[in-house]
Amino acid sequence: MKPNYELCTVRELEDICEHIDKDKYPERYQDVLKALSARREKEAIWYADNHPDDETFLFPRRSNKMKIITSIPLLIFTAVCIYFGAIPWRYREELITSENDPILFWFLIILFLAAGIGQILTIKPKNEKSKT
Template structure:
C-alpha cells in the first residue's frame, strides 16, 4: 500500500525523498518524484498545511485554561482582603500598610485577570 503523497506538503515530500529507501520502495520513490515535479510546476496547487488543533478544540482549551486561572486569582484576592498582603512578580510581597499604592495596583491587576477569566469561561460555556 502506497502513501497518498497528494496530502503531503512540499517540505514533507522533500523530507521523504531524503529518507526513503529507493531500492526497497522503487514504486513509492517514483510516485514521490512525480508528486514533487507536479508541485514544483504548479506551486499554487499545494495543499493546506495540517492544523494540529482545530477551532473547536482551541476554544475548549482556552476555556479550560481560564477555568484554572479563576481559583488562583480568587485565592490571591481573598488573601489580600483578609491579610492585607498580596504577591506580585518574582515572589515580591506587597503589604497594604507599607506600600498601599503598589498593593492596590496588584489587586487591580489580579481582579482584572479574574474578570477576564470569568468572562471567557461563561461566554464560552454559553456559546456551547
C-alpha cells in the first residue's frame, strides 16, 4: 500500500525526505520529492494570488489619521519628559534624568522626537480636485 502524500503538509513532506531510507525505498523517495514540489508550487500560487503586493502585506499602509493618532501621544510624552527632566523606565528603580544618565536621557528624547516627527512628515496631503 502506497502512502498518500497529497494530504501531507510541506513540513511533513520535508521531514519524510530527511528520514526516508533512499536506498531501500527509491520510488517512495521520488514520490515524496514530487509531492513536495507540487505542494510548494501550490502554496506559491496561493500566496501570489492572495498577496499581490508583498510590500503592502508586510508593511500595511497606514492612513493619515492613524499616523496622527500615534504620533501625538508620543510627542506629548516627549514634551512632558523634557519639562520634568526625567523619563520613567520600567526596569530601573530610579528615573532616567539628565543628571544621573545624560547620554541615555538625551538619546531617548531624540529617538522619541524622531519617531513622532517622522510619522508626521510621512502624512500625505489630500488630492485637490482638478478645476475645469
